[in-house]
Amino acid sequence: MSTKLYWEYVLAQQSNQWRSPVESLLLSNANGVATLTINRPAQRNAITLEMWRSLAEITARLDQDSSVRVVVVSGAGDEAFSAGGDISEFSEKRRDPWQAKIHNGRVELALKSLARLSKPTIAMVKGYCVGGGCMLAAHCDLRISADNALFGMPVAQLNTLVGYRELQRFVHLIGLGATLDLLLTARMIKASEAQSIGLCSQVYPLADIDNHVAELTSRMVNLAPLAQRWRKQMVQTLLRKPDLLDLTPEEGMLPDAIYDTEDYAEGVAAFLGKRAPVFRGK
Known part of the structure; x- marks a missing residue:
């Protein structure tokens, strides 16, 4: 799918009625592994402003929970980790610099809370991992990808900018050249290329990734x-x-x-x- 068709599809899907934040972010904890699932598969797991706010609260709660040793972040279904911010609400909640400052502040707080979580965090990426979704994955400690994953930061197609802190995170993670490549070309890259630039560390067939992540977390929960x-x-x-x-x-x-x-x-x-x-x- 081309980048243009991708954005047309995302905008059409995001115009549909969206779930409440409680339903859209699912949290489970079993055997020391907390799993946070972005649960809007019909909208390719796009993240609303209220969901960004809730993410910061959830990560703060996970940080204080001594029963949690590892945190896995995933998207519902196999088509998308997250398509990014919910564009359908931008005209209302991001329509001028002052609203954008509030919106961006909530996103930044959520990402900062995730990055500063004291437990290891793993983004399990299937399908589209784009824009804010890519930023969310980048703020996890590890990114483990299915072979159907597509990564991208096509913000230039919306005439928006990545904030300084998020930009810094990408430069630290994949370097200046790869960061500029993603931002200035607005292209999507496959999991194999994402692995080659350090955006993800492991790639598995879609049918196998859940088992591989489960094996990894079962090992990690026993570490100090x-x-x-x-x-x-x-x-x-x-x-x-x-x-x-x-x-x-x-x-x-x-x-x-x-x-x-x-x-x-x-x-x-x-x-x-x-x-x-x-x-x-x-």
């Missing part, structure tokens, strides 16, 4: 949650302070502080005792 949280914190610090010259005392001590934790003692004891460790995040 404290080390996972602090590792993510260190990466964020590195991105903010790449020269490492202005680290706070707490930031500088973090790699060594792990050795004064119960989970470190448990990890060593389990290895020497040839048993599986039981980590408690302490």
Whole structure:
């Protein structure tokens, strides 16, 4: 499907009646894995402004839930992870600079909350992953893609701009050249190309991706949650302070502080005792 036909299809679908935010974002938690599903398959899982607001609240709740070790973000069905923001509401809720500032602020807050979530996050991408949907996936730690995935940032076709923070995320993730390629050409790229530029790390056949993600998360839930949280914190610090010259005392001590934790003692004891460790995040 061409980019033009894609946008025509999306706009037509998004004009239909949309679900309430509660119905449009489904959250489940089983065996330490929380799954957040964007549930608007008829609209290719386009995200409304209210859904962006709810996303920030949901991620904040997940961050405080000690039973959650890994978070998976997905789209309902096999046709789309997310087609991006719901264009059908732009003329009402994004019609001038002041409304756009409010709208963009809610999107940015949701993406920032997702990126700062202390648990590992995985975007399981099937089908279209475009615009705001692509930004959502980019703010997860890992992106695992089905072979039918299509990625794109065709915002130039709407005469809109990606915000500074979101632009920074893409440059950090895939580099300046690949970021400009996506934005200036407004083209869609297949999963294989997305993997080659670092936009996704693994690609599986559509029929197999659910099993592969389930296997991966079942392994990850048994890893040390404290080390996972602090590792993510260190990466964020590195991105903010790449020269490492202005680290706070707490930031500088973090790699060594792990050795004064119960989970470190448990990890060593389990290895020497040839048993599986039981980590408690302490």
